Amino acid sequence: MMCLLSVGWDMLSMRAVSVMFSLLASSTNSLKALISKADSPPVITTEVNDVFSIYEIPFSTSRSNQHTTFARHGSNSRAAWAAGIKRIHRGAFYHYFHAACPSYNAPHPMPDRTGKRAEFGRTAERKGNSMSSAQVKEGFNKAIIPIMAIFALGASQGGVNAGLATMGAAFPEAGPNIGYVISMVALGMIPSGIISGAVTGRFIKYRTSIIAAIVLYIVSGCWPFFMGSGESFGMLLASRFVFGFAVGWSYPLAQALTFKTFDNENKRASILGAGMAFFNLGSLIMELAGGYLALVSWQACFLVYLIGIIPLVIVIFMLKEPERDSEQAAELAAETGGEVKTKIPPIAFLYMLMLTLIVAFAMPTILYCSFVLPDSAISGWVLSAMTLVGAVTGFTLGPVYKKLKKWTLPVAGLFLGVLYVVCTLNAQPGSFNLVVYIATFLVGHWGFAIVIPATGNMITNLVPIGAATRAMGFNTAFHQAGCFLATPVATLVMGLLGAQAVTDLLLPCSIVIVVLGVLQFVLAGFTDMSKYDDGYGKVELHHDA
Structure with a gap:
């Protein structure tokens, strides 16, 4: 982090650095606003630890009739939700840590795909423990952090832009093709995005898939740093293709997790937009750091991809395994009486x-x-x-x-x-x-x-x-x-x-x-x-x- 701060200091004026950090702060505040202004707790689709059984739940299942009445009459349960938040035990860190993404939808009138409030006079059953809306809100906080961390790695092509000139001198045979050091990343993302979407959640768990992709991101991204002067330009391009494959594997999973986690179309749009914001912030930080490292050597600018360690740690400790698409589709079909659409x-x-x-x-x-x-x-x-x-x-x-x-x-x-x-x-x-x-x-x-x-x-x-x-x-x-x-x-x-x-x-x-x-x-x-x-x-x- 100190390295990144020094990079910003060297590359930009004091005012520019202030703007960047103000934007980072506003990003956090905007994400908080998504929670505080929500009409209802978000949909979270992963399992919760049994530790919740030792806590008093503000919204117990004994109130199901009351919530059914709310649903039938389209009442706004925001006040009840806020009351539940105040009553939750805030001091238990273990409780907070394991509140990530419980498999629970708090009872509330749910908006449909068209943005209109659907009025269903019944409730559906799902496996898992009964959760308070405050716990759901905590789960929302924990769910969104790893998603944003994955989004931030999406704009990784430009991290080595500043080193292109010195790369061109190191590989004179490349000529104008030196630009493929950047575009080869996009080429690698094309097949990996399709493959990742096809196998993740079906043959590979989401957590395993994302963690493996970020590890490959770090290794392949930094690989050119260890290249000697005798290595060919083709080898450099090969490493960039593998790097693009890693980026393209993880990036669509951030979008998929957003889709699977938030069923409110307006909220989902806000989260995807926030993902684009973190996409650009990640790009800005990597471009600044890459420019600073390029002053050392063209190989050194590839060390900027060590920043992937931060999202890796976040994903390992904070991302909970979501349900498979097929499981969500089957549950939805069972509750609506419709067919499973895939x-x-x-x-x-x-x-x-x-x-x-x-x-x-x-x-x-x-x-x-x-x-x-x-x-x-x-x-x-x-x-x-x-x-x-x-x-x-x-x-x-x-x-x-x-x-x-x-x-x-x-x-x-x-x-x-x-x-x-x-x-x-x-x-x-x-x-x-x-x-x-x-x-x-x-x-x-x-x-x-x-x-x-x-x-x-x-x-x-x-x-x-x-x-x-x-x-x-x-x-x-x-x-x-x-x-x-x-x-x-x-x-x-x-x-x-x-x-x-x-x-x-x-x-x-x-x-x-x-x-x-x-x-x-x-x-x-x-x-x-x-x-x-x-x-x-x-x-x-x-x-x-």
């Missing part, structure tokens, strides 16, 4: 494809901003500011989705395209306006930082809980395909236009994003959300002793 609807893949295309055509504007701005110092500050914008933007997804619902994606996509068109118009030779370029570039990034988590959130609303992990694996693969295809897309556009400079392709790419935004409006218009509802989030679950 298929990903085709329309979900259309949304994933739109994500691939938007990312592929937006990335050139981001990647080539250094060709537009006057010098590398300004480029560095603008890119750092962009990362901060992405972090702040993540916390806006919840409120935006609550208002716009399925229209969130098309609004964000069109917003991104229009702002990038204005941005690139001011990047042309003879009409360059630095202030307008930077302002529209940063404000437009709101749309980019919304599109990514909002697509994941849309997938959770279209896909049955029985396919949660597989769907998130595919979503990660499509996302990273867009990242990897950005350079080939830029090359293709330049070839089609006969352009000589990279700045010539920015405006056409931005216009394509506008077109994609319009197509997303059409897609959203044809998407009937109720058609894809499997009842997840509608059934009010309650424990019996």
